[in-house]
Amino acid sequence: MTKTFKIVILAKQVPDTRNVGKNAMKEDGTVNRAALPAIFNPEDMNALEQALRLKDRYPGSEVLLLTMGPSRAAEIIREGLFRGADGGVLLTDRKFAGADTLATSYALSMAIRKMQPDIIIAGRQAIDGDTAQVGPQVAEKLNIPQVTYAEDIINFENEKLTIKRRLERGIEIVKTPVPVLITVHATAAPCRPRNAKQLMKYKHARTLTEEQDNEHNSYLPVYSLDYLRIPEWGVIDVGGDEINYGLSGSPTKVKKIENIVFQAKESKKLTSCDEDIEGLIKELISSHTIG
Amino acid sequence: MNNIIVYIETENGKISDVSLELLTKARSLSKELSCNLEALLIGGNVTKLKDELFLYGANKIHIADDPRLVNYLTLPYSAITISLIKSEKPQIALFGATSVGRDLAPRVSSALHSGLTADCTSLEIGEHTDTKSGKIYNNLLYQIRPAFGGNIIATIVNPDHRPQMATVREGVMKKEALDKPVKGEINILDVKSILNDTDFVVEIIERQIEDKKIDIKGSPVIVAGGFGVGSKENFQLVFDLAHVLGAEVGASRAAVDAGFADHARQIGQTGVTVRPKLFISVGISGQIQHTAGMDQSAMIISVNSDPNAPIHQIADYAIVGDLNEVLPKMIKSYKKNSK
Numbered sequence: 140m141t142k143t144f145k146i147v148i149l150a151k152q153v154p155d156t157r158n159v160g161k162n163a164m165k166e167d168g169t170v171n172r173a174a175l176p177a178i179f180n181p182e183d184m185n186a187l188e189q190a191l192r193l194k195d196r197y198p199g200s201e202v203l204l205l206t207m208g209p210s211r212a213a214e215i216i217r218e219g220l221f222r223g224a225d226g227g228v229l230l231t232d233r234k235f236a237g238a239d240t241l242a243t244s245y246a247l248s249m250a251i252r253k254m255q256p257d258i259i260i261a262g263r264q265a266i267d268g269d270t271a272q273v274g275p276q277v278a279e280k281l282n283i284p285q286v287t288y289a290e291d292i293i294n295f296e297n298e299k300l301t302i303k304r305r306l307e308r309g310i311e312i313v314k315t316p317v318p319v320l321i322t323v324h325a326t327a328a329p330c331r332p333r334n335a336k337q338l339m340k341y342k343h344a345r346t347l348t349e350e351q352d353n354e355h356n357s358y359l360p361v362y363s364l365d366y367l368r369i370p371e372w373g374v375i376d377v378g379g380d381e382i383n384y385g386l387s388g389s390p391t392k393v394k395k396i397e398n399i400v401f402q403a404k405e406s407k408k409l410t411s412c413d414e415d416i417e418g419l420i421k422e423l424i425s426s427h428t429i430g
Numbered sequence: 431m432n433n434i435i436v437y438i439e440t441e442n443g444k445i446s447d448v449s450l451e452l453l454t455k456a457r458s459l460s461k462e463l464s465c466n467l468e469a470l471l472i473g474g475n476v477t478k479l480k481d482e483l484f485l486y487g488a489n490k491i492h493i494a495d496d497p498r499l500v501n502y503l504t505l506p507y508s509a510i511t512i513s514l515i516k517s518e519k520p521q522i523a524l525f526g527a528t529s530v531g532r533d534l535a536p537r538v539s540s541a542l543h544s545g546l547t548a549d550c551t552s553l554e555i556g557e558h559t560d561t562k563s564g565k566i567y568n569n570l571l572y573q574i575r576p577a578f579g580g581n582i583i584a585t586i587v588n589p590d591h592r593p594q595m596a597t598v599r600e601g602v603m604k605k606e607a608l609d610k611p612v613k614g615e616i617n618i619l620d621v622k623s624i625l626n627d628t629d630f631v632v633e634i635i636e637r638q639i640e641d642k643k644i645d646i647k648g649s650p651v652i653v654a655g656g657f658g659v660g661s662k663e664n665f666q667l668v669f670d671l672a673h674v675l676g677a678e679v680g681a682s683r684a685a686v687d688a689g690f691a692d693h694a695r696q697i698g699q700t701g702v703t704v705r706p707k708l709f710i711s712v713g714i715s716g717q718i719q720h721t722a723g724m725d726q727s728a729m730i731i732s733v734n735s736d737p738n739a740p741i742h743q744i745a746d747y748a749i750v751g752d753l754n755e756v757l758p759k760m761i762k763s764y765k766k767n768s769k
Contacts, residue, residue, distance in 0.1 A: 154578075156578055156719075239545065240536070240546070241539065241540060241543065241545065241546070244540060267577075267578055268548075268577060268578075269548065269549060269577075269699065269700065270536075270548035270549070271532045271536070271548060272532075272535075272536035272539070272546060272548055273536075274536075275504075275533060275534075275536035275537040275540070276536045276537070276539065276540035278537065279508075279536075279537045279540035279541050280540055284504065284505060284631060284632045285504055285533070285537065286632065287504075287529070287532075287533045288529055288533075301635070306529045306639065307528060307529050307694075308441075308639050308640050308694070309637070309638045309639035309640050310636075310637075310638050311634055311636065311637045311638075311639075312634070312635050312636040312637075313632055313633060313634050313635065314632070314633045314635055315631065315632045315633075316631050316632075319632075325687075326693075389545070390543065390544055390545030390588050390590065390591035391545035391546070391547060391573075391586050391587070391588050392545075392558075392560075392586065392587050392588070392589060393584055393585070393586055394558055394572065394585040394586065394587045395584070395585040396582050396583070396584050396585075397582065397583045397584075397585075398582050398583075406742065406743065406744075406745050406746055406747065406748045407746065407747050407748065408742075408748050408750065409747055409748065409749045409750070409751075410749070410750060410751055411749060411750075411751025411752060411755045411756045411759070413759060415749070416749075416756060416759040416760055416763055417759075417763045417767075419731070419747055419749075419760075420760060420763040420764050420767055421763075421767055423708070424764075424767055424768055428651075428707060428708045428729060429651060429675050429676075429677075429708060429764070429768075
């Protein structure tokens with residue numbers, strides 16, 4: 140029998156904090172979160188591509204997405220399906236609310252225990268928090284090794300994965316047994332685009348909540364088609380101790396939030412004309428700012 | 431017990447700057463809390479580095495020295511750190527927000543079920559009142575960090591769990607040695623009793639780590655380019671200006687992502703933080719994620735053709751104009767006017 144893997148991708152739907160444009164700033168200079176689009180966290184896309192490449196090399200492997208969030212986070216799973224994933228689970232429960240990275244990791248680890256993958260791949264960090272903590276914390280909770288900052292999963296030989304890591308000042312190549320949790324760096328290969336066949340196949344994939352909210356009165360008998368069902372799991376499905384979820388499972392508390400407001404300070408406006416540039420450079424030289 | 435522990439990172443037999451910066455900060459925090467400052471040093475042949483740690487104020491140094499620990503490995507390093515924290519019970523544990531610290535600290539925090547805040551830009555001591563229970567906590571560590579892509583600044587506390595853990599990026603805090611080293615003590619850890627063979631299941635088979643070549647942090651003058659520079663070819667102008675001024679070249683995340691400049695040059699929330707004497711910003715719009723890494727510069731000159739670019743608002747001199755015109759003029763004028 141040829142080798143196959145069961146791979147779980149940890150993906151997060153995030154507000155697109157990279158594009159905080161003028162329309163996303165309120166008059167008082169603070170961010171209008173509602174104006175930011177919700178996107179598939181960029182490095183989770185790189186993670187998905189690494190999984191799909193493993194599946195290309197080991198046909199019969201299964202790629203499943205796992206995301207935690209409100210019901211609209213099912214969009215993330217559909218996006219993954221359109222690009223080649225085989226399924227996904229939406230981890231959603233009011234009891235998860237207020238989770239910090241540790242409580243999030245606990246919830247994800249409980250769901251992963253139920254899914255029993257060989258390999259877990261996540262983005263290095265999510266752009267809304269930039270903490271890079273959830274990957275290593277999930278690995279610890281599962282008591283498996285972690286390989287962070289992966290740029291390429293090179294091969295699988297003698298029961299070990301060879302992985303190239305991208306560090307601050309260079310690279311490192313490591314060998315790890317499975318099961319393992321890998322976090323993928325932004326310098327890894329970008330994710331392949333949506334696949335037309337997958338798009339046709341999965342465009343009606345939805346969760347039960349979405350089905351019940353459906354205003355379009357779909358004709359499709361979705362729940363007779365198993366593969367179109369995106370399961371929603373809550374605490375009751377994944378088990379575990381309730382105290383470890385959500386706010387009560389979060390050691391960190393947010394004491395204060397300050398919005399950054401651009402403060403105008405006295406600035407001298409110049410143009411690109413010769414006099415302005417010459418004057419500035421002379422001033423910098425005479426003040427010894429430049430030598 | 432109840433002290434502050436700083437994890438000491440080393441590379442090529444040298445202590446990382448970020449660890450010395452953390453010791454400097456932790457020294458003042460420990461004074462405020464009237465507790466001791468301890469250091470945890472893990473590696474192969476690292477015991478010789480102890481004197482430098484005493485010079486930065488460590489009262490006690492825990493050393494795990496073993497040939498198998500020459501390079502950082504998640505499992506053995508976290509096993510040692512977890513074991514030490516369990517026995518020493520510090521109130522605060524600090525790590526550099528480096529690729530090592532950000533791999534190690536979350537694993538340790540998960541095992542200890544203690545709160546961890548990543549990438550703090552400031553650490554303070556203060557009190558906290560729980561809004562629900564009304565319970566008052568004294569002498570908590572305020573972990574202050576940008577969040578939400580740098581658009582908000584959050585203050586995080588860990589009221590009920592110890593240690594209070596945080597990572598801090600390199601260059602954010604001052605590094606200052608004492609005039610005289612502290613007469614502290616050494617605690618050699620029994621590595622063999624802590625580690626198992628299973629801690630070594632992940633093997634490093636190749637490592638290509640370069641010495642820190644690009645050091646934009648130490649440069650008094652920085653010329654930084656953004657996505658607005660337009661192309662890698664145009665970015666050469668940024669290098670040219672930096673070259674004649676004897677400056678280093680920096681870049682915004684967008685410019686790095688676009689391949690205009692090396693990642694080591696990235697300035698901002700996900701790159702390095704700089705405070706040069708002069709910062710010349712070229713084709714950078716001035717998103718807060720970027721300005722968080724440079725707005726403490728003594729003087730800022732912005733070059734951007736968009737008069738409404740936010741960067742102009744924090745600049746001391748805002749040049750509204752095409753960089754292809756402005757930069758060659760600056761180079762020419764400098765060559766003419768400098769002796």
